[in-house]
Amino acid sequence: MSNKGCIKCGGTDTGTKDVAMTGTGLSKMFDLQHNTFTVVFCKNCGYSEFYNKKTSTASNIVDLFFGG
Template sequence: MEELLISKFNCRRCGHRDCISQEVSMSGTGVSKIFDIDYHHYLFVSCTRCGFVEVFNPDVLRGHKSGALGTVLDIIWG
């Protein structure tokens, strides 16, 4: 999925076609924040010319919610 986004990237700000991407995990609020459980995952794609960043939700792109394995591993190893 990440490779597909990179191959089709076209910056909405400057029209440049080159980008870099990074998957980012974030905690929510309440208990997940207290225990540092990162269960929100996003894909950040940045234009290498102007720095404009687009944020994508991988669950929406896939059409279904990811498995809980990453969340379980995050709980175990923090």
């Protein structure tokens, strides 16, 4: 049995989105969105994982999502 696929439903169809979020303190007060992430989500069930965009590359994010 393969370990590939969504950990919730086993689906293999994924999507990605880039999102930005505020931090705490002054960045939250002034709505400075300096935290950027890539979200990988299962198109079947919607399960999502966030990956820090500064340390992750697009080529291996889906592999990380599938536990590769």
